[in-house]
Amino acid sequence: MFTELLVCLLIGGLICFLVQRSRKQVLKTEDGWWGPGAPPDGGEDVTIYPFKVSTNDKELEDLYTRIDQTRPVPSLEDSQFNYGFNSQYLQKVVSYWRHDFDWRGQVDKLNQYSHFKTNIEGVNIHYLHVKPKKVPVGSAAIPLIMVHGWPGSFYEFYGLIPLLTEPTEPHDLVFEVVCPSIPGYGFSEAPHKKGFDSVCAAHIFHKLMQRLGFQQFYAHGGDWGWLVTTNMAQLQPKTVRGLHVNFAPPSKPGLPMALSIMLGNRFPKLFGFTDMDVQRLYPCMDKLVVESIKESGYMHIQATKPDTVGRGLNDSPVGLAAYILEKFSTWTSRDFRNLEDGGLTRKFSLDDLLTNVMIYWTSGCIVSSMRFYKENFGKGLNAPHSKMTVFVPTGFACFPNELMHTPKLWVKQKYRNLVTFTPMARGGHFAAMEEPQLMAEDIQKFIKLVEKKKQQ
Amino acid sequence: MERLQVLKGTFCSLDAFQKQLLIGSAVAAGGILAYMVQKRRQVKSIPLGEGWWGAGEKPLSEDDQIYPFKVQTSDEEIEDLHERIDRTRYADPLEDSCFQYGFNSTHLKKVVSYWRHTFDWKKQVEVLNKYPHFKTKIEGLDVHFIHVRPPHRDNQKVLPLMLVHGWPGSFYEFYRILPLLTENQDGVVFEVICPSIPGYAFSEASHKQGFNSLAAARIFLTLMERLGFSQFYLQGGDWGSLITTNMSQMKPQCVKGLHLNMCTSNKGFKVMLSLIVGPYLPFLVGLSREDVRRLFPFFEKNVWEILKESGYLHIQATKPDTAGCGANDSPVGLAAYILEKFSTWTDIRNRDLEDGGLERKFSLDDLLTNVMIYWTTGSIVSSMRFYKENFKGNPDNRVNAKTGIFVPTGLAAFPNELLHCPKSWAQIRYRNIQSYNYMPRGGHFAAFEEPQLLANDFVQFVKKVEKF
Numbered sequence: 001m002f003t004e005l006l007v008c009l010l011i012g013g014l015i016c017f018l019v020q021r022s023r024k025q026v027l028k029t030e031d032g033w034w035g036p037g038a039p040p041d042g043g044e045d046v047t048i049y050p051f052k053v054s055t056n057d058k059e060l061e062d063l064y065t066r067i068d069q070t071r072p073v074p075s076l077e078d079s080q081f082n083y084g085f086n087s088q089y090l091q092k093v094v095s096y097w098r099h100d101f102d103w104r105g106q107v108d109k110l111n112q113y114s115h116f117k118t119n120i121e122g123v124n125i126h127y128l129h130v131k132p133k134k135v136p137v138g139s140a141a142i143p144l145i146m147v148h149g150w151p152g153s154f155y156e157f158y159g160l161i162p163l164l165t166e167p168t169e170p171h172d173l174v175f176e177v178v179c180p181s182i183p184g185y186g187f188s189e190a191p192h193k194k195g196f197d198s199v200c201a202a203h204i205f206h207k208l209m210q211r212l213g214f215q216q217f218y219a220h221g222g223d224w225g226w227l228v229t230t231n232m233a234q235l236q237p238k239t240v241r242g243l244h245v246n247f248a249p250p251s252k253p254g255l256p257m258a259l260s261i262m263l264g265n266r267f268p269k270l271f272g273f274t275d276m277d278v279q280r281l282y283p284c285m286d287k288l289v290v291e292s293i294k295e296s297g298y299m300h301i302q303a304t305k306p307d308t309v310g311r312g313l314n315d316s317p318v319g320l321a322a323y324i325l326e327k328f329s330t331w332t333s334r335d336f337r338n339l340e341d342g343g344l345t346r347k348f349s350l351d352d353l354l355t356n357v358m359i360y361w362t363s364g365c366i367v368s369s370m371r372f373y374k375e376n377f378g379k380g381l382n383a384p385h386s387k388m389t390v391f392v393p394t395g396f397a398c399f400p401n402e403l404m405h406t407p408k409l410w411v412k413q414k415y416r417n418l419v420t421f422t423p424m425a426r427g428g429h430f431a432a433m434e435e436p437q438l439m440a441e442d443i444q445k446f447i448k449l450v451e452k453k454k455q456q
Numbered sequence: 457m458e459r460l461q462v463l464k465g466t467f468c469s470l471d472a473f474q475k476q477l478l479i480g481s482a483v484a485a486g487g488i489l490a491y492m493v494q495k496r497r498q499v500k501s502i503p504l505g506e507g508w509w510g511a512g513e514k515p516l517s518e519d520d521q522i523y524p525f526k527v528q529t530s531d532e533e534i535e536d537l538h539e540r541i542d543r544t545r546y547a548d549p550l551e552d553s554c555f556q557y558g559f560n561s562t563h564l565k566k567v568v569s570y571w572r573h574t575f576d577w578k579k580q581v582e583v584l585n586k587y588p589h590f591k592t593k594i595e596g597l598d599v600h601f602i603h604v605r606p607p608h609r610d611n612q613k614v615l616p617l618m619l620v621h622g623w624p625g626s627f628y629e630f631y632r633i634l635p636l637l638t639e640n641q642d643g644v645v646f647e648v649i650c651p652s653i654p655g656y657a658f659s660e661a662s663h664k665q666g667f668n669s670l671a672a673a674r675i676f677l678t679l680m681e682r683l684g685f686s687q688f689y690l691q692g693g694d695w696g697s698l699i700t701t702n703m704s705q706m707k708p709q710c711v712k713g714l715h716l717n718m719c720t721s722n723k724g725f726k727v728m729l730s731l732i733v734g735p736y737l738p739f740l741v742g743l744s745r746e747d748v749r750r751l752f753p754f755f756e757k758n759v760w761e762i763l764k765e766s767g768y769l770h771i772q773a774t775k776p777d778t779a780g781c782g783a784n785d786s787p788v789g790l791a792a793y794i795l796e797k798f799s800t801w802t803d804i805r806n807r808d809l810e811d812g813g814l815e816r817k818f819s820l821d822d823l824l825t826n827v828m829i830y831w832t833t834g835s836i837v838s839s840m841r842f843y844k845e846n847f848k849g850n851p852d853n854r855v856n857a858k859t860g861i862f863v864p865t866g867l868a869a870f871p872n873e874l875l876h877c878p879k880s881w882a883q884i885r886y887r888n889i890q891s892y893n894y895m896p897r898g899g900h901f902a903a904f905e906e907p908q909l910l911a912n913d914f915v916q917f918v919k920k921v922e923k924f
Contacts, residue, residue, distance in 0.1 A: 036551075062543075066543070066785070069536075069540070069785065070785050071784050071785055071834050073777075073780070073781075073784060073834060073837040073838065074663075075777055076662070076663065076664065076841070077511075077663055077664055077665070078665065079665055079777075083775065083776055083777040083841065083844060084774075084775035084776060084777030084778030084779065084781075085775075085777055085778050085781065086777070087777060087781075090781075190547075191550070192548070192550065192551055193550060193551055194550045194551070194552065194553055293770075293774075294774050295774070296770070297767070297770040297771030297772070297774040297775055297779075298771055298775070298778075300763075300766070300767040300770040300771065301767030301768055301770065301771045301779075303767065304558075304763075304764050304765070304767040305558035305767055305768070305796065306557055306558055307547075307549060307553075307557040307558035307559055307560065307561060307792075308557075308558030308559045308792050308793055308796045309558065309767075309768075309771075309779070309793070310547070311558070311559065311561075311564075311786070311788065311789040311792040311793065312782035312783040312785070312786040312788070312789020312790060312792070312793065313782040313786075313789065314545045314546075314547060314786075314789075315540070315544050315545055315782070315785065315786030315788060315789055316781070316782040316783075316784075316785030316786045316789065318782075318785060319781040319782020319783070319784070319785055319786065319789070320782060322777075322778050322781040322782070323778055323779075323781065323782065326775065326778045364545050364547060367547040368547065371550070371557060374557060
C-alpha cells in the first residue's frame with residue numbers, strides 16, 4: 001500500500017514537473033543579419049518606402065519569347081495528372097497565358113492595395129498594408145498579419161482582404177491587415193546567408209509589426225504561414241493576441257496521437273474522432289503514409305537540392321507554371337489527379353493562378369523560395385520550436401481536402417489554448433484563395449470569441 | 457557401437473504398424489528434403505511477358521529491319537542553344553554554400569561560359585559518330601544502339617557483349633572503355649552493343665504507361681536475338697545493372713556472364729543481422745574489413761546520406777512530367793540538374809567544394825556531350841518517367857525481386873559508389889558470384905571515370921568464366 005502511494009506520488013510529481021517545464025518554455029532567438037557581406041557600421045535604415053508593382057514591354061516580350069520557345073513533351077496516353085502536370089492541358093493554359101492573359105491589368109489589380117518595403121536585418125521586406133475605410137464608432141480596427149506559403153504569395157489573400165477590411169455584416173469586426181512576403185518570396189529580398197528558417201522569418205515579422213506601431217495583433221497563416229505565425233506566437237506570446245491557422249501538421253508525434261492512430265477507427269469516440277476524421281485517416285497506411293510519399297517528392301528535393309531543381313524553372317516560364325500549378329490542382333483535391341485538366345479551373349480562375357505564377361516569374365524568386373525548405377528541414381525535424389507548445393488562443397479551420405488531416409485531438413497536443421476548431425464545409429490547401437467567404441467567417445467567429453473572453 | 461545395438465533393439469521391438477509408420481515418415485522426409493534441394497539448384501527464371509509501346513493501336517506486322525543511323529546537328533540547333541543560354545536568369549548562391557544546396561550558381565556560370573564559347577558540338581558529333589549507330593523497331597519503339605566490331609579478330613576469342621547505361625548517363629559514358637574492350641589483342645576481345653534505353657537519347661520513348669526495367673530487358677534480349685547473338689555477356693551500372701539483371705533472369709541460357717558495378721540487395725533478415733553484428737564481429741556475418749570501412753557508421757553513411765541525395769528519385773518517381781518540364785526548355789537548368797549528379801555521385805565530399813570537383817575526373821567536353829544528348833533529343837522527361845514506372849507499387853513485390861540470379865556474375869565494388877553492397881549481401885540473390893573485387897578508386901559513373909579499372913576487372917571475370 002505504501003509503495004503504491006509512493007509510486008503514484010512520484011509519477012504525479014514527474015507529470016507536474018514536465019507540465020511546468022513546458023508551460024515556462026518560450027522560444028528564444030537572436031537578431032540575425034541576412035544581407036550581403038557584413039552588417040554596416042551605422043544603424044539600420046528603418047524608413048518605410050512605398051512600393052508599386054510595375055511591369056514594362058521588355059518584361060512581357062521576354063516572357064512571350066520564352067513561352068513561344070517551349071519544347072513540350074506529350075504526356076503518356078491516359079495518364080491525366082498522375083505523372084505530374086498533363087502536357088496537353090498545359091498547352092491550353094499556356095495558350096491562354098500567351099494570348100489572353102492581361103498582365104498589365106493584373107498589375108493594376110495588385111496595386112489596388114498599398115504596398116511598402118522596409119529593410120529589416122539586411123533584407124528588404126515587402127508587405128501590403130490595408131487600412132479599413134470605415135471603422136464603427138467606439139471601436140478600433142483590429143490588426144491582423146496574414147502570412148502566405150509555398151507556392152503561394154500575398155496574392156492568395158486578395159479575395160479575403162476585402163471581407164475583413166470592409167465586412168458587410170453590421171456586427172462583424174473590422175480589421176487592419178498586413179500581408180508580408182516571406183524573405184525569398186515575391187517582392188521581399190532573399191537572404192544572402194545560410195540558415196534563414198521559419199523562426200528567423202517570425203522574428204523579422206515581429207520587428208515589422210513593431211515598426212508599424214502595433215503592440216498587439218492577431219495572426220493568420222496556412223502552409224509555411226502556419227509555421228511562421230506559430231513561431232511568432234511562441235516567440236512573443238504576449239504580443240500575439242490570437243492565432244488562426246488552417247493547416248497544422250503534427251510536429252512531434254506523442255503517445256496520444258500514436259494511440260489514436262492505432263485504436264481510432266475502432267473506438268473513435270474515445271479520441272473524439274468524428275466520422276470525417278475516421279474517413280480521412282483510415283486506412284492509415286494508405287491515407288497517411290502512401291499518399292504522403294506520393295505527394296512529397298517536391299519537398300524532398302527542395303529540402304536537399306533547391307539550387308538544382310529551381311535552376312531550370314527560373315528560365316522556363318512554362319516549366320515554372322507546370323511546377324506551381326500542379327500543386328494548385330492536386331492540393332485542392334487529390335481526386336483531381338485523375339482528371340485530364342486537373343480540375344484546375346473548378347475553384348480558381350486562370351487569371352488568379354497565372355498572376356501568382358507571374359509574381360514568382362517576374363521576381364525570379366523560385367530558387368530562394370525553395371531554399372526555405374532546406375533551411376527548415378535540412379537538419380532533420382528536431383528544431384526546438386517543434387517540441388514547444390503554443391499557449392496563445394488558437395483557432396483552427398479544418399478544411400476537408402487539406403493535405404494532411406489533423407483531428408482536434410492532435411491539434412490540441414500542440415495548441416493548448418484551442419478556442420475554436422471548425423470543420424469547414426469545403427475547401428483544400430489554398431483555402432484563403434479558394435473559399436475566402438468561409439475563411440473570413442471562421443476568422444470572425446474565432447476572434448469575436450477571443451475578444452469576448454479577454455473582456456471578461 | 458553400443459548405441460547402434462540399442463537402436464537396433466528398439467527398432468525390432470516395435471510392432472509391424474509402428475515400423476511401417478517410421479519407415480514411411482522417413483521416406484517422406486527424405487523425399488521432401490530431396491525436392492527442396494533440387495528446387496534450389498534448379499535455375500529459376502522469370503517469365504518474358506510481352507508489351508507494345510508505340511502510339512495508338514498495335515499494327516498487324518512490325519518492321520524488324522535494322523537501319524544505320526548518324527547523329528546530326530545543324531546551325532539552327534546550335535543557335536537556339538546559344539540563345540537560350542544567353543537568356544539564363546541566374547540567382548546568387550548563398551554565401552559559403554559550395555554544392556550543399558545543389559549546383560552552385562557561381563560555378564555554373566563558368567561551366568556555361570565554356571559551353572557557350574568554347575565547346576564545339578559539331579566536333580563532338582563527329583566523335584559520337586566514330587562508332588556505327590543503328591536503329592531498329594522493337595515492340596513499337598525505335599531502339600537506338602551502337603555496334604562496335606573489333607578490328608583484330610585473328611587468333612582471338614571474340615565474345616559478344618552488351619553494355620547498358622543508366623540515368624543521367626547515356627551510351628556515351630562507354631566511349632572511354634570501348635577501345636579497351638574492342639582493341640586489345642591478348643586473346644579475348646569483345647564485339648560490343650551499346651543500346652539506349654527507350655526514352656533516353658536516340659531511342660524512342662514509350663507512349664504507353666508501364667514501361668519498366670522488365671520491358672527494357674525483354675526489348676534488349678530481342679535486340680541481341682535480332683543481331684544474331686545466341687549467347688553473350690552483359691555489363692551495367694545504375695539502371696543498366698537492374699536491366700541486365702532482369703535479362704539474366706529472363707533468359708539465363710543466353711547470358712554467359714553478368715558483370716555489374718552497382719548492385720542492390722534485398723532488405724532481409726540476413727542484412728539486418730549483419731548491420732547489427734557487423735561493426736563488432738564482421739567475420740561472423742560475412743563482412744570483410746573493407747566492407748566494414750565502407751558501410752559503417754551505417755546510419756550516417758547510408759541512411760542520412762541516402763535521404764539527402766534521393767530527392768531527385770522521389771520527385772521523378774512521383775511527378776516526372778512536372779520535374780522535367782522546365783529542364784527541357786532551359787539548357788542551363790538541364791545542365792545543372794545532370795551535372796550535379798556527376799559531381800556528388802563521383803565523390804560525396806565534392807559537395808563541400810566550390811567547384812563541386814567536377815573536372816577532377818571528367819573533362820568538360822565529355823560532361824557537356826552527355827548533357828547535349830539529353831538536350832538535343834528532348835529526352836529528360838521520358839528519362840525521368842522510367843523512375844515512376846519502376847517504383848509503381850512495391851518494388852519488393854515484383855517478380856524479379858523474389859527470383860535469384862544464377863548466371864555467372866562478377867561484381868566490381870567501387871569505393872565511392874552510392875551504396876556499398878558486400879559480397880555476403882549480394883549472394884542472397886546472385887547465387888553464382890565468380891568474382892567480387894574491391895576497386896581502389898572510383899564512384900558511381902565507373903565506366904566513365906575509371907575505364908581502365910573497370911575493363912581490367914571485367915576481362916579477368918570473363919577469363920574466369922571462359923576458363924582461360
